[in-house]
Amino acid sequence: MGYGDLREFVKRLEKEGELKRVKTEVDPVLEIVEVVQRLRQEAIEGKVAQGLKRNSSGGESGGQKGPFPNDLGPALLFERPKGSRYPLLINAFGSVRRMELAFEVEKLDDVAARIRGFVDMQTPQGLFDKLKMLPKLAELGSFFPKNVKDGPCKEIVRKGNDVNLLDFPILKCWPQDGGRFITFPMVFTKNPETGKRNAGMYRMQIYDERTTGMHWQTQKHGAEHFRRARAANPEGRIPVSVAIGTDPATALGGVLPIPPDLDEMMFSGFLRQVPVEMVKCETNELEVPANSEIVLEGYVNLNEMRTEGPFGDHTGFYSLEGEYPVFHVECVTHRRDPIYLTTVVGPPPQEDFFVGYAIERVFLPLMKMTHPEIVDVSLPAEGIVHNLMVVSIRKSYPGHARKVMNAIWSLGQAMFTKVIVVVDHDVNVQDYREVVWKALCAIDPERDVQFSLGPVDTLDHAARMQDFGSKMGIDATRKWATEGFARPWPDEILMDEATKARVHGLWKSLGI
Ligand SMILES: Cc1cc2nc3c(=O)[nH]c(=O)nc-3n(C[C@H](O)[C@H](O)[C@H](O)COP(=O)(O)O)c2cc1C
Numbered sequence: 001m002g003y004g005d006l007r008e009f010v011k012r013l014e015k016e017g018e019l020k021r022v023k024t025e026v027d028p029v030l031e032i033v034e035v036v037q038r039l040r041q042e043a044i045e046g047k048v049a050q051g052l053k054r055n056s057s058g059g060e061s062g063g064q065k066g067p068f069p070n071d072l073g074p075a076l077l078f079e080r081p082k083g084s085r086y087p088l089l090i091n092a093f094g095s096v097r098r099m100e101l102a103f104e105v106e107k108l109d110d111v112a113a114r115i116r117g118f119v120d121m122q123t124p125q126g127l128f129d130k131l132k133m134l135p136k137l138a139e140l141g142s143f144f145p146k147n148v149k150d151g152p153c154k155e156i157v158r159k160g161n162d163v164n165l166l167d168f169p170i171l172k173c174w175p176q177d178g179g180r181f182i183t184f185p186m187v188f189t190k191n192p193e194t195g196k197r198n199a200g201m202y203r204m205q206i207y208d209e210r211t212t213g214m215h216w217q218t219q220k221h222g223a224e225h226f227r228r229a230r231a232a233n234p235e236g237r238i239p240v241s242v243a244i245g246t247d248p249a250t251a252l253g254g255v256l257p258i259p260p261d262l263d264e265m266m267f268s269g270f271l272r273q274v275p276v277e278m279v280k281c282e283t284n285e286l287e288v289p290a291n292s293e294i295v296l297e298g299y300v301n302l303n304e305m306r307t308e309g310p311f312g313d314h315t316g317f318y319s320l321e322g323e324y325p326v327f328h329v330e331c332v333t334h335r336r337d338p339i340y341l342t343t344v345v346g347p348p349p350q351e352d353f354f355v356g357y358a359i360e361r362v363f364l365p366l367m368k369m370t371h372p373e374i375v376d377v378s379l380p381a382e383g384i385v386h387n388l389m390v391v392s393i394r395k396s397y398p399g400h401a402r403k404v405m406n407a408i409w410s411l412g413q414a415m416f417t418k419v420i421v422v423v424d425h426d427v428n429v430q431d432y433r434e435v436v437w438k439a440l441c442a443i444d445p446e447r448d449v450q451f452s453l454g455p456v457d458t459l460d461h462a463a464r465m466q467d468f469g470s471k472m473g474i475d476a477t478r479k480w481a482t483e484g485f486a487r488p489w490p491d492e493i494l495m496d497e498a499t500k501a502r503v504h505g506l507w508k509s510l511g512i
């Protein structure tokens with residue numbers, strides 16, 4: 001259990017027919033992204049390239065999700081990115097199947113089931129129940145990250161003037177991008193007040209051999225650490241280390257929307273069912289996953305900001321230039337033959353859609369724990385995670401749909417959700433055609449739409465100002481008399497079973 005590192009995952013993908021090696025020299029400036037986009041376009045158009053395995057794994061979570069493929073083409077290992085000695089891995093998570101392989105499950109719902117197992121541990125009543133809980137608690141404890149003395153990420157150590165980020169095949173993704181960007185980093189910081197670790201995936205624009213931007217958006221935990229440290233000492237600096245390329249569950253830890261001061265590495269350990277081994281950095285006090293392919297160590301000055309962007313973003317538009325902190329790299333450690341892990345964001349769907357989908361499935365049981373009326377949720381790809389959430393609920397009192405909207409707007413990163421559509425429990429939220437049909441039939445817009453103000457995603461370029469704007473909730477549930485709806489609500493049209501059976505019996509004889 002548990003991939004030891006990224007290269008073990010690469011091997012597995014190759015064995016499963018999920019990865020292609022590209023031996024031709026291709027430029028990480030634009031060209032690699034264009035290769036990925038062509039495969040994506042083929043997948044969307046349903047043209048299955050010869051010899052590529054593109055099967056859907058079916059089932060509740062593995063089934064066709066929306067009007068686009070389950071797969072955006074294979075993972076690609078570019079063995080000769082132009083200008084670098086190191087191979088580049090992209091689209092490693094670009095399918096439902098590969099997310100299942102990443103978490104080593106048959107179905108993403110299997111991860112959810114494990115989480116539900118922990119969530120279901122109610123306060124035990126008797127001694128017997130308490131004893132039954134012990135193995136689960138021990139299991140949980142056994143996933144805490146473990147500090148180790150050394151690791152393969154330190155096979156090569158480069159300091160000071162030997163540090164050159166341009167050694168790595170860092171992508172320039174889109175024509176108007178402000179430069180090259182590290183797109184799959186795991187950025188480690190410590191809360192200066194509590195000492196608790198955070199890992200977040202925040203893109204990093206390359207300024208030169210030893211400096212990058214640090215695009216932690218204002219509501220993210222890295223940005224909070226920065227602000228707290230600055231409040232204490234505006235002229236100081238905070239240590240920052242960045243891991244690139246670890247085993248999949250650890251790498252995805254940086255994306256998990258978990259509460260502040262909760263260690264992502266503990267959650268990754270739970271997901272891979274083996275503790276994440278952490279090793280101390282060479283030049284600062286932080287720890288990073290020992291199995292990393294590449295580690296960047298350094299600091300961020302608390303009084304230094306620099307223009308970052310533009311960057312072709314997961315909205316499908318360029319995010320505009322903005323002022324962000326600067327990361328100074330003092331030391332790079334890496335394996336002798338590091339694999340540079342990267343991804344590209346752009347018009348939806350892209351690789352990150354599958355990451356978002358896995359997170360949606362894994363976190364559903366946690367949402368249901370505090371809001372048991374929630375039946376299912378869906379984040380359609382075109383809603384780019386934060387623009388649209390469809391929620392089905394078991395409605396049991398007047399105004400229930402509005403309560404759920406407010407709950408979502410106060411639930412971690414779900415606070416960013418621009419539009420929430422709440423439907424009844426019998427609407428399949430995974431089927432957008434059904435949602436559009438039934439939700440639009442169920443609303444009297446002036447009555448059923450509600451607006452709210454609050455924090456919005458930094459990337460929302462339509463909001464009245466950066467980071468602050470409005471949200472819309474649509475109550476598309478059946479309206480009740482106790483909600484002031486005086487008219488009868490019609491039944492949905494369905495043929496009766498007896499007629500269906502009779503016609504079924506006649507079917508062959510109809511000669512159609
Ligand atoms: C491909 C990809 C790129 C991302 N880039 C950024 C980014 O540049 N800045 C940011 O704040 N969040 C970015 N995110 C989202 C964060 O990784 C995510 O919100 C994470 O939960 C933040 O961690 P934190 O809650 O510990 O701050 C990105 C996510 C993905 C999947």
Ligand SMILES: [Mn+2]
Pocket residue numbers: 198199200221258259260261262264
């Ligand atoms: Mn965090």
